[in-house]
Amino acid sequence: MEPVLFLQAVANSIMLGLIYTLIALGITLIFSIMKIVNFAHGQIYMLGAFAIFYFYAQWHINYILSLVLSALCIAALGAVLEHFLFRRLRGQELPCLLLSLGLALLFEGLALILFGEKDMGVPPPFPGAVNVLGVHFGMDRLVIIFLSLILLLALFIFIQKFKAGRAIRALAQDPEAATLQGVDINRMSWFGFSIGCMLAGLSGGLLVPVYWVSPFIGGPAVVKAFIVMVLGGLGSIPGTVLGGLILGSIESFGQQFLPGTWAMAIAYILVVLMILIRPRGLMGKE
Amino acid sequence: MGSRIKIITILLLLAFFLLLPLFERDPYILHVLIEIAMVSLPAMGLWLILLTGQLSFGQVAFVAIGAYTSCILVMQVGMNSWLALPLSGLMAGLCGVAVGYPALRIKGTYFAILTLSMGEAVSMILLNWTGLTGGADGIFRIPRPNALALGGWTLVHFTADKVAYYYYILALLIFCLLVMYRLARSHVGSVLRAINQSDNLAESIGVNITRYKVFAFSIGCFFAGLAGAFYTHYFTMLHPDNFTLWDSIYYVVYIIVGGANYIFGPVLGVFLMLGTFELLRAVKKLQAVTYALILIAVILFLPGGLMNLRQILFPSRRPEKEGEGSGSRTANHGDS
């Protein structure tokens, strides 16, 4: 394989990998706190992408500011969903699962009605390319990598240093002990859910410039989040990053070597095998 | 009491639907009814799978397997479509066994993710295995079902006319309902119910849980396969995009709406929901949103309705009573 293509594929892998990691972290976060798998995560990612479309492409708000605004909106949405819907079903695995599926269907259906079926793009916020070692890397991709890394770092610091973050970690590891120590499970639930959704929304917003947005991008996104989650292992941040990078690489390099979308097929088969053979993933804790 | 009324109702309904094409000639109406019957089959299959407490989100994959199997058997092997029908169902059923044995040991959410991924995997494979499936181009001009002939006399011709298809799918539907009925009432059905209510108790008295779950699963897949085979020769074209994850989820919605307690539940659910949307084309756009709202509403406000997902087959004979007087209980419950 030509070195140029190779390096670009690497860059693409990292970019996709980080984004998938972010989405997966959102799902993992929600799962750790509330013990539910949020099947609507993909559609929330899609809503984040549409938010950017409107803020940035339609209303010409600065891209970074748009990201912030969309993050806030999506976080608010998450809080509302948790407070009014998920809270009522706390602890019931099957109903929560079906509820999140219902929401996924609802969001996609609404998006179809409101935004139409077509794929839409946005003008590149960071045009141009950078030349490294004679290889062209799109500026936009580099920015995505950069912003994703910042987000990851912020998340990491939050979990480690901030009170709320530590509370979330405690809740994830041992809910009973955490409550005894004064962690307010209600507050942490909606907070955690908000952050989880926010991560999904931001991921959507970050990818819009290099791909496109349509109501249909939610489905594949959430399945990819599952792939990362299952590969890397629940509850493990390094595992999730690893899983994200693996998936990003499969997709990126797969596109080079395999025809069509065989890469994705392989990824799905990988998930199936993982769940059967090693449900806790490569680095999972459970 | 209920028995005789039930039988009469069923016979009346049967007569009604058998005679329908005589007085209803609108091909669109027939088409809607055909679609309802066709979609009911995998929904009923899912109902069977649900009997053992496993919720699968990959059911549509087995419809696809049945569809493509029949297509290949008829178009490339030159088989008679009537032979291809049971073989397609069988193929789907066997795939169900292959998937089921490892997968059914897993429960709950992981099983949901597993079946979801599996469904998507099948979808992707169908999309990419162009040699077999024509990939993104799809397959067209699939032959209609072979004419049914008996000793030189052609009894039924399959043309663009819907009536023949109507009776074909009706026959399939009745067949599957009978199988479900027999299964549910048999000893096997009781054991399936028992597994659903307490699998470790069932195990402790000698039930091989995995074998039962795989059995129910594969019959469910068999139904889906039959539906797929019908689909192929009815629409005469196939494309991987026709079999999406949402279809798998819709089956769940149909079961919930129609009542997870009853054998007729899935059919009823499909009839009510799909029927509404197909007939009211104007509101077709709202289909997804409506399904979603109904699903959400049922989950939030009818937890009993969802509980029924776990206690299937026959409705409880008595309404739930308050716990009987605890006069003979000591203060310590003893469930240490």
Added chain:
Amino acid sequence: MEILEKSMATLEVKELSRYFGGLAAVSELDFQVNEGEILGLIGHNGAGKTTVFNLITGVFKPQRGQVFFRGREITHARTHAIARQGLVRTFQATNLFKEMTVWENLIVAHHLHFRRGFFGRILNLPSVQRDFRESRKRAEEIIAFLRLSELKDELAKNLPHGHQRALGIGIALAAEPKLLLLDEPVTGMNPEETEEMVERIREIRGRGITIVIIEHDMKAVMGLSDRIVAMGFGRKIAEGRPEEIQHNQTVIESYLGAEEEGQT
């Protein structure tokens, strides 16, 4: 069917061990149960008694040691296969088919004795109908035996506690075991019910079924058992006749010790 030598124990447990994390739930457990006897298994809360049942019946895999049932090794066998050989257990927490009636519970529990496979039973072949008649006979017997006749058509979840426990034993009996492991059969019952149940257990033994019983109710277990194995913190700390065990210092201390650690 094997011919059982009189000297062969019905159940033999050798060096049975199981660890969770770093903790020994059961450690180097050795004991035997002879045909027709009632063996009591006692110990403080958390001593590992139910874990022993779980290990014997294949719910947990032993990490060390072996289990033999009527001469055959069942250490790594699966639960349903073990039940098929005649070893059945009841559960500490009430475990019933809650949405079925008492009658239905007992019919289903006779599952092992249906000879036909799936399709034969779905078609309800004559041999299946014969098996059903057998099951119905057996269910009638068990219902009469456990004095549940009036509650025959009650849903299991609506039964009062004592009757639920009785049904649990009925379900195990329907499987026609040769060895019955009873996990706290009288816990939570008042003195009258306890006495009834103790009588029933004696009658079960009278029909030739060997029994191992876990119980906290000392009066019941001492009265019923021919021999007792006492456990403490996963190990066997004493074995012998009830009279001996009652005065065994180590046993008494283990209960007290466990109490101090907040386990009783």
